[in-house]
Amino acid sequence: MTRSHWAWGPEPDASGLREIARLFTEATGLGEPTAWEPPALFSPALLPAPLIPVPPLPCCTDDPYERAVRTYGQAYRDLIRAYRGDFANAPDLVALPRDEDEVTQVLEWAAAQGVPVVPRGGGTSVVGGVEARFDGPSLCLDLSRMNRVLEVDVVSRAALVEAGASGPAVNDGLPDGLQLRFFPQSYEFSTVGGWIATRAGGHFATFHTHIDDLVESVRAISPAGVWESRRLPGSGAGPSPDRWLLGSEGALGVITRAWLRVHERPTHKVSVPVRFAEWPAAVAAVHDLAQSGLYPSNCRLLDAREAALTSGGDGRHAVLIVGFESADHPVDAWVSRALEIVGAHGGVAGESRQDQAWKGSFTRMPYVRNAYPGMGVLAETVETAVTWDRFPALHEAVMAAMAEEAGTATCRLAYAYPDGPAPYYTILAPAVKGAEVEQWDGLKQRVSDVVLRMGGTITHHHAVGRDHRPYYDRQRPDPFALALRAAKAALDPGGILNPGVLI
Numbered sequence: 001m002t003r004s005h006w007a008w009g010p011e012p013d014a015s016g017l018r019e020i021a022r023l024f025t026e027a028t029g030l031g032e033p034t035a036w037e038p039p040a041l042f043s044p045a046l047l048p049a050p051l052i053p054v055p056p057l058p059c060c061t062d063d064p065y066e067r068a069v070r071t072y073g074q075a076y077r078d079l080i081r082a083y084r085g086d087f088a089n090a091p092d093l094v095a096l097p098r099d100e101d102e103v104t105q106v107l108e109w110a111a112a113q114g115v116p117v118v119p120r121g122g123g124t125s126v127v128g129g130v131e132a133r134f135d136g137p138s139l140c141l142d143l144s145r146m147n148r149v150l151e152v153d154v155v156s157r158a159a160l161v162e163a164g165a166s167g168p169a170v171n172d173g174l175p176d177g178l179q180l181r182f183f184p185q186s187y188e189f190s191t192v193g194g195w196i197a198t199r200a201g202g203h204f205a206t207f208h209t210h211i212d213d214l215v216e217s218v219r220a221i222s223p224a225g226v227w228e229s230r231r232l233p234g235s236g237a238g239p240s241p242d243r244w245l246l247g248s249e250g251a252l253g254v255i256t257r258a259w260l261r262v263h264e265r266p267t268h269k270v271s272v273p274v275r276f277a278e279w280p281a282a283v284a285a286v287h288d289l290a291q292s293g294l295y296p297s298n299c300r301l302l303d304a305r306e307a308a309l310t311s312g313g314d315g316r317h318a319v320l321i322v323g324f325e326s327a328d329h330p331v332d333a334w335v336s337r338a339l340e341i342v343g344a345h346g347g348v349a350g351e352s353r354q355d356q357a358w359k360g361s362f363t364r365m366p367y368v369r370n371a372y373p374g375m376g377v378l379a380e381t382v383e384t385a386v387t388w389d390r391f392p393a394l395h396e397a398v399m400a401a402m403a404e405e406a407g408t409a410t411c412r413l414a415y416a417y418p419d420g421p422a423p424y425y426t427i428l429a430p431a432v433k434g435a436e437v438e439q440w441d442g443l444k445q446r447v448s449d450v451v452l453r454m455g456g457t458i459t460h461h462h463a464v465g466r467d468h469r470p471y472y473d474r475q476r477p478d479p480f481a482l483a484l485r486a487a488k489a490a491l492d493p494g495g496i497l498n499p500g501v502l503i
């Protein structure tokens with residue numbers, strides 16, 4: 001598949017996009033499909049001339065299309081610039097290594113030349129993690145050709161996977177019956193290396209929420225050498241080397257492979273939608289469920305507006321999806337107890353489902369976003385986590401900050417921990433034509449300030465990148481910043497790895 005120079009997936013069909021725009025306008029009242037703006041056609045002339053010649057390495061190219069499709073991630077801020085044909089920050093070179101030797105060669109060349117390297121997996125970052133937003137030349141090190149499952153340890157239930165493998169590539173490479181139970185919404189294109197580098201969040205709403213929980217060991221190449229941790233089910237031997245690479249965002253080394261914990265494919269799955277007339281009652285139900293020790297695989301609460309937009313809700317009720325799964329035992333007893341808990345808060349259970357149909361709209365959503373630039377709709381998502389005691393005040397303040405942008409703001413609790421939820425906010429608003437990036441930046445600043453002030457984290461699973469960097473600097477302890485800076489200097493003395501993220 002040839003990926004579009006601007007969209008999620010292949011180049012979308014224009015009439016399909018117009019149809020999405022029409023349905024979306026009907027549902028939200030936003031957008032102007034009659035004033036449809038088509039995307040800029042790709043032309044090599046859209047790209048600045050490369051600042052450096054192609055090195056004598058077979059995996060490197062300066063082909064304009066290869067550079068264009070690797071200019072941005074997938075935030076709305078990125079989407080709108082690519083849609084308009086703005087590739088000012090395109091990497092000068094793209095490297096597509098097939099193995100670790102080629103990764104090492106590229107890093108050695110880049111270190112010798114002092115050329116910054118931006119590691120890239122699926123390019124689905126929504127925080128400016130893969131954009132060379134700095135002066136001078138840059139090289140995009142794209143791991144997508146290193147995409148195999150290399151080994152499976154059926155006894156310990158773990159698999160050694162190359163970093164450039166996408167979600168489908170990992171699961172297609174595993175023996176029948178085993179799966180990596182990790183399904184972020186970007187599953188189709190995001191990669192193992194990207195998940196580890198960003199501490200991505202999967203579909204489990206409780207318990208194994210982050211990729212961290214599924215990582216057994218990691219191997220990375222930095223300018224200072226190869227970093228590989230021992231395969232262990234757990235260890236108390238000092239600070240964990242894996243923890244240094246989890247969330248390293250390409251700044252400390254290039255992750256090349258990892259042992260990941262895999263699971264038996266569940267055979268018992270039940271999912272029940274529960275309706276609530278009042279949001280606070282629904283939140284209280286999630287609180288109690290999160291503290292019950294039942295650890296449902298799904299515990300996703302959608303406010304009434306979000307339920308109406310994404311899951312066929314009636315617009316008046318919040319909807320909690322409660323799901324359990326197991327490869328070992330029927331889950332009915334867990335479901336019954338969970339429904340008792342949420343029923344005590346007024347939750348009314350709908351028909352239970354085996355198929356988890358909500359997943360259909362979850363995975364289609366990225367394609368819907370393709371219609372936003374053409375129809376003049378700006379979109380932004382804000383995700384955080386906060387303790388239960390602070391959640392009501394944070395929620396009120398974030399919704400108020402979002403309401404300053406005319407449009408529609410929604411919330412879902414995407415993850416639920418015993419000590420707090422991870423709320424995920426979406427805003428869709430009329431875009432200010434020609435000033436969308438400034439509009440998005442203003443919104444990001446307003447809401448991020450509120451999130452930090454109200455005790456939340458700047459990100460629960462989308463990572464820091466360049467867009468969250470000012471807020472991450474405020475959130476982390478100063479001595480930790482010193483330690484991180486020293487680690488970066490030791491591993492990457494020339495400072496070539498993804499400059500501008502983290503430190």
Ligand SMILES: Cc1cc2nc3c(=O)[nH]c(=O)nc-3n(C[C@H](O)[C@H](O)[C@H](O)COP(=O)(O)OP(=O)(O)OC[C@H]3O[C@@H](n4cnc5c(N)ncnc54)[C@H](O)[C@@H]3O)c2cc1C
Nearest residue numbers: 121122123124125129184185186191193194200201250255
């Ligand atoms: C529609 C949509 C839905 C999304 N849903 C989710 C979701 O459900 N959960 C979630 O957590 N996130 C989600 N995201 C965000 C994004 O998919 C994640 O951050 C994902 O982990 C990025 O993986 P990637 O392979 O695309 O990495 P990229 O975007 O290519 O890179 C992200 C960062 O990781 C670094 N990096 C990538 N590969 C390597 C490597 N091999 N070695 C070192 N550094 C590397 C890059 O330098 C960059 O800093 C979503 C994004 C979109 C657009």
